[in-house]
Amino acid sequence: MTAGNMKTLSLGEIRALKDAGKLRPTRPDAPEFDLPDDFWTRATLVERENRKSVHLRLDPEVYRFFKEDGDGRGHIKKMQQVLASYVRAQKAQPR
Numbered sequence: 894m895t896a897g898n899m900k901t902l903s904l905g906e907i908r909a910l911k912d913a914g915k916l917r918p919t920r921p922d923a924p925e926f927d928l929p930d931d932f933w934t935r936a937t938l939v940e941r942e943n944r945k946s947v948h949l950r951l952d953p954e955v956y957r958f959f960k961e962d963g964d965g966r967g968h969i970k971k972m973q974q975v976l977a978s979y980v981r982a983q984k985a986q987p988r
Contacts, residue, residue, distance in 0.1 A: 904933060 902910075910916040959968040
């Protein structure tokens with residue numbers, strides 16, 4: 894998709910398309926949900942740091958564990974999630 898064929902819609906326009914049955918999810922397994930009326934007025938922008946690129950040597954056993962889980966796709970993301978979970982758990986512990 895290019896910027897030339899994209900259209901910006903207001904929340905009201907999106908709701909009207911949904912009510913008319915003209916709005917379809919981009920994925921067939923997309924969940925149906927309704928946002929609270931004040932969702933966008935309460936929403937806040939979250940600034941995140943840029944990710945860091947690193948070279949990492951892993952034990953073959955560790956690499957295979959993540960690579961073989963889920964047909965070999967998303968193994969880097971899963972490793973990131975495990976590491977992030979560990980960091981959160983360590984930060985939650987009193988020092």
